[in-house]
Amino acid sequence: MAVTENTQIFDVHEHDFKERVLKRSFDLPVLVDFWADWCSPCHMLAPHLYKAVESFNDGVELAKLEVDEGENMKLAGHYRVRGFPTVIIFLDGEEIARFASAKPTHWITEWIEEHVGDRLYS
DSSP: OOOOOOSSEEEOOGGGHIIIIIIGGGTSOEEEEEEOTTOHHHHHHHHHHHHHHHTTTTSOEEEEEETTSTTHHHHHHHTTOOSSSEEEEEETTEEEEEEESOOOHHHHHHHHHHHHHHHHOO
16 A cells, blocks of 8 residues: 655655654654554555545645554554554654544544644644
């Protein structure tokens, strides 16, 4: 379920996480989707995440982190991710919110607005 690289939704890995997520989150909110290919709820969540992120135009980015690729599971451990999917919002280099399991588009959109709406509409 790799995504086509674009400026808003992209794949990220342990080796480029600091640059593409933590540093980037000083410019705008970055959501990280910790997912696995064997995880059915991860596949159910993906299209809803895409729709929610795209609804904010270029105000939010989504980094997809496949936990079973390379050293990516180290990041899941570092952030104490206990189940998949887990989505974390990073802002100014820090985690500010997270949720786990599949959710509908409207729920994700409201969740993003609740936690970073002031940065989106300022």
